[in-house]
Amino acid sequence: MKSLNVKCSRPYDVFIGKNLIDSIGDVVSENRRKCRALVLTDETVRDLYYARALRSLKSCGVEAVPCVLLPGEASKSFESYNKVIGVLTEQEFSRQDVVVSLGGGVVGDVAGFAASTYMRGIGLFQVPTTLLAMVDASVGGKNGINSEKGKNLIGTIYQPESVLCDTELLKTLPDEIFRDGLAEVIKCGVIRDARLFAALENEDPRLRNEDVIYRCVEIKRNIVQEDETDKNIRHLLNFGHTYGHAVEKLSGYTIRHGHAVMIGMILMARAARNMKLCREDCVPRLKNIARKYGLPVSTSFRADELTAAVMADKKRGTELLELVMPLTIGYAEIVPIRLDRLDMLTAAALNEQSDETQD
C-alpha cells in the first residue's frame, strides 16, 4: 500500500492499495467514539461492493445507512442532492456522523456537496471506484451538481477526511469507463510529467496501476496544496476541460467526461501550436496516445457550437478566458486570451482536424 498526505486547510491521507474497501470501518471509526455513516453509492456499485463496505463499517461499530442513486451524469442533480439531504434529516444525522462516498465521480461530487452543506459540514470519506475518481475527482475537495445552465455550477470545495483508492475495484470496471479515467492520467502527464506520458506511450498502465494512481494523485496534491481554492495554478488541472465540457454538453452527456476531455486536449494543443506556444510533436503524440487507448481524436461539432458552449460554461465576470495550453509534453501553462479570439482559435483548430483526418 502507498499513501500521500494532502497538506491543505484540513490535512488528510490518500491511501492507494489492494482491498482497502475492507478498511473503511477502521478509517471512519478512528478518532470517533460512535457514529453513523450514510453510504452514498449508485445501483451498479451497490450490487458489487456495498455489502463489503457495510461489513467493514459494522465490524467497527459504525451503523451504515444506504442511499442509492441511478448511475450516470444525470444524477449530478438537485434531485440527488435533495435525496441525500432527505435521508440525513429523516435519520436525524448529527455533526458526529459522516458521509461515505462509494462510487465514481458523480457519486463523489454529490456526496461531497451534501456533506459540506448538511449542518454546515459533516465528515466525508471517499472510496472512489473508478480510475477517474481515484486520480482526480476524489482528491482536492471539489464537489458539485449540474444545473440547466451548466456543469458543476453549484458546489463547494470541501476536503474529505480520508480517501481510500482500492485498486482491486478497478477489475470490475468496464473497459470504456477505465479508458475514461486514462484521459485524466494522460492529462497529468501533459501538464506536469513527461516521464509519465512516455510510460503511457510505451507500457500498459493496468500492469502497474498503483504507481500510476500514486503519481497522478501526487501531481494533483502538489497543485492543490499551492492553490486549494482554485484561484490560479489549480486551473492547470482543467487542461482539456474547456472544450471537453463543451463537447460533453453538446452531446447531451452521451460522450463521457474523459472521452470529451481527450478531444479537448487535442483541440487545445492545436490552438497552442497555432499561437506558436507549443512544440510541434505535442499534437501527434496526443493523437497517437488517444488512438492507443481507444479514445476519440476528433469531434463533429462546429466551431460556432463549441465557442457558444465554452462561453456559456465560462466563469462569470471576466473579459479574459484562461486557457490551459501545453508548451511541451510535461509542461503546461495558463494563457489568458481575449474572448473575441476564441472563435478564430477554435475554427483554426477544427479546420486542422479535418485536414489531418483526410491525410
Ligand code: GLY
Ligand atoms: N478536477 C480539477 C480540480 O480538482 O481542480
